[in-house]
Amino acid sequence: MLHIKCPHCGMRSQNEFSYGGDATVKRPELNKEVIDQEWDNFVYNRVSPRGKHLELWQHLSGCRQWIKVERDTATHEIFNTYKANEEIA
């Protein structure tokens, strides 16, 4: 079970969180003309990297904030966690 540092609450067990997928995906802006390929990439197409991955988690049974977690998909090492609106260098 992972130990995730919620940037709002501190270290918590994985069972308080739910996984939310790739955090680097950006939703196309509303009312913008979007070609099929761009929309498909947003809705369906994901890379599945081995190694570092920036992903979304929601602290569901805690503060209910969506957070970003930089995690190694192979070793489960967590390098850093960020608030939803935090700039990532």
Next chain:
Amino acid sequence: MTQSYRIETGGLINRNKKISFKFNGTSYFGYEGDTLASALLANGVHLVGRSFKYHRPRGFFGAGVDEPYAVVQLYRNGETEPNIKATEQELFEGLEASSVNCWPSVNFDIGAINNFLKIFLPAGFYYKTFMWPKSFWYKIYEPFIRKAAGLGVASTKHDKERYEHKYEYCDLLIAGSGPSGLASAYSAAKNGAKVILAEDKPRYGGSLLTSDVNIGNQSGKDWADGIISELKEMPNVTVKNRSQVFGYYDHNMLVMSEKVSDHLPKTKKYHPNKRLWYIRAKEVLISSGSIERPIVFGNNDTPGVMLSSAAKEYLKVYGVLVGKKPLVFTNNDSGYESAIEFKKHGVEPIVLDSRSNPQSEIIDEAKNLGINIKNSYVVVAAQGYKKVKSADVATISEDKKTLGKIENINCDCICVSGFWTPTIHLASQSGNKTKFNEKIDAFVPGVSKQNETTLGAANGVFTLEETLKTSFEKGKELSKKITDKDNEISIPNVVEKKYSKHDKFWCVPLPKGKTYKRFLDFQNDVAVSDVEIALREGYRSIEHVKRYTTLGMATDQGKTSNLNGLQLVSEIENKVVPSVGHTTFRPPYTPISIGAIVGREVGKHSKPTRKSPIHNWHEEHNAVFVDAGVWLRPRYYKRGNETLFEASKREAKNVRTNVGVCDVTTLGKIDIKGPDAAEFLNRVYTNAWLKLPVGKARYGVMLREDGIVMDDGTTTRISENHYHMTTTTAQAANVLSHLEYYLQLVWPELNVNVVSTTEQWAGAAIAGPKSRDLLQKLFPKTDVSKEGLPFMGYVEGELFGVKARIFRISFSGELAYEVNVESDNGRFMWEKIIELGEEFQIQPYGTEALSTLRIEMGHVAGSELDGRTIPYDNALEGLLSKKKDFIGKRSLQREAFVAEDRQRIVGVIPLDKKTSIPEGSHLVKDASAPLPNKKLGHISASCWSVEHDNPFSLAILKDGKNMIGEKLFVMSPLKNKVIPVEIVSSHYVDPKGERVRS
């Protein structure tokens, strides 16, 4: 029976307390502190089972967790449990156990014929033989294999025992209470660290219980006892016996199974049977010791052949002789320890040492005691069938390839020692890449992956002095990092015997012309010849060899066999062991009860049960409940002998003719506030929300980004910047997360807050032509007339002093209202509705009637919004705004979603107007077409229409728009039904929606 193999005095058992038990129906007795194994051995019972494949007789091989043979079926307090190691099961009064894997009895086992057919049962036999003909598999092969295989029978009864889970955090978790565990725990505890010390056995001390050493002028055991009692007194230390740390998971999470009650005849009141500890540790010290490994020789599975360390443990801990004419076969000094113990108790052992001229303190001691020692000697084969009767022995050449003349020595047990294998499982599970240590011919942990440190024998260190020194220091160093304290600990003086080098020898060659089975894996009957076959057939990877031969599989996971298997593979392949590598160690280290893993999450405890504040009223009025997500909802209110069908029809009919009331507390409710709330709703829902006036509700549909309908419900504008959203019962939690996702991540610029208020409000739906008359009585001060509260209107009112929200919304298609009051007033509201509704013939209705009403109206619900349908499929395309963007809108342009013959909701009526249509059935054009018959759609919901008094269903049907009036067939292979049907509009009642607006 007398305990003829129990010595007069000695051991750590309590001889003042006799315990009677039964094995295979025969009564025996042992003492408090015995294991089932030690008590049986004390009674001279060596035959305890039959082997897995050849059904050869099986005895005891070890004295603990490594035991491959003595797996029994246990009976305790009216329950039975398979897969119990007799070497681990503590004796309790009235214990009953029986052998597994034998039929009709352990003494006469029909399956033993496999032993004589063994030429036909080599590695891969099952893979090769039972492949064809295919039709034989289910009828013949599988039942045969199932009957013949298995290590016991799982109970089919509900388990009455309780299992608990516990979460714990600590600075240091120490797995194993041997010398390294005790020393590191002690110095860490002295530094004030929060320490958990776990021991899988009932007794603390590990090897100190059986070794002849002296620590600080005390015996090893006395020193261990002293440390343990001191640790137990310290508030920062938790000391647990009967507790196996069996898994090392991510981020230093370890799981430990504590046997709370297995050693008792019956679990104490309020106690669990087992407790599973989830421990998050800052540092983990692995002091799991080592396991002796056997030397491979002919018929080395005969009962009476066992590990030399086990023989010593039975003698020193339990006061039990495993034999009276022991033969000790060793390649190192450990075998001498057992021989000396035998000798001290008046038994004459013979030692066969594969080494030509070993010299050490302990060998000198054995010589001085007059023990018969034969150097350069090996056991070629054990003789005897159900018990060792003698041993064929021979001298062996220096290169270990040539045997001398075979002699026969009388003996009743063969104690074998092939040196020690560190128990590296936990370190390996943590991700540590283990390395091969040539000095000890075994793998030891390499560089730590997580915060784990392996100490003592588990790390390949076999001298006590070094073990204690490094462990004291490590405990001190790691705790200092955490607590910043640095207590001086004086390391005690150690007296131990120096050992000489072991012999790199693990397998006795076959003498010419002999075909003895030489077993590597005792639990799975894997012999040297099986591994040879696997390699001949091209299996190279050790993982493949393992799976093909089953070497190292099953409940002991090869604790005594893995290394010898690797030695064999590397020898045949002409590789060194490290390049062959070992198979992956995965948790659990030893079998863990499913009950312990499940914990309390069984039956009704598997998820929370949510009840509405009106629940007790429902119960008092004969409600029959149904699980709706995590909620319990009344399905119907039973009157007399009514069936579900009759009751729901009555309740639904009463709604259509008079008035009914339904508890809708379970609907998800989300409070939405903020200046941008309208804009937010406008993006979330498919229809327009910017112009909804205060005091009005609107029905909305929300999509996922892929265009699939996520949920529907009504949202009401309570005040300028305050909305009340309702969701379906099932999707309430998901919708809240969905909204939070968009507010926090996608559109953080929107000033909106959302919070779940599902449990803050109790809701009652009042539906039927007389509902307005009733509402007027409930709210005499409020104008609820057609004009005062029109369809989709909202007002606040006062229900006999209680603040209420009144929504004019309808799920049943009738004139209907929903009244919400704060939860605490829920029952008050409900009783007032029932009381005042009496004159209008009010009846409460449950979910079954609710479904009937919505189905015949053609209102979609969860069975249509099933995660596979878009708005068009549910005839909701009218709610798709063309003027604005919303979540999922772009996806609706997908080719499949705009196809001419897109699936769409329709109504279905059986032509005979009698036959009920099973939900989930398929719709087909031609019932007699050959299979696979093309499916045109499926039945999503079925009811008995109370309006038309015949069955009616909803279906999602391909090209549904153009299918109205078509005759099709409903097929349900599950119910074996074929029903001719007609496709009609999904709006079977009041298609123009006049009633809701009346």
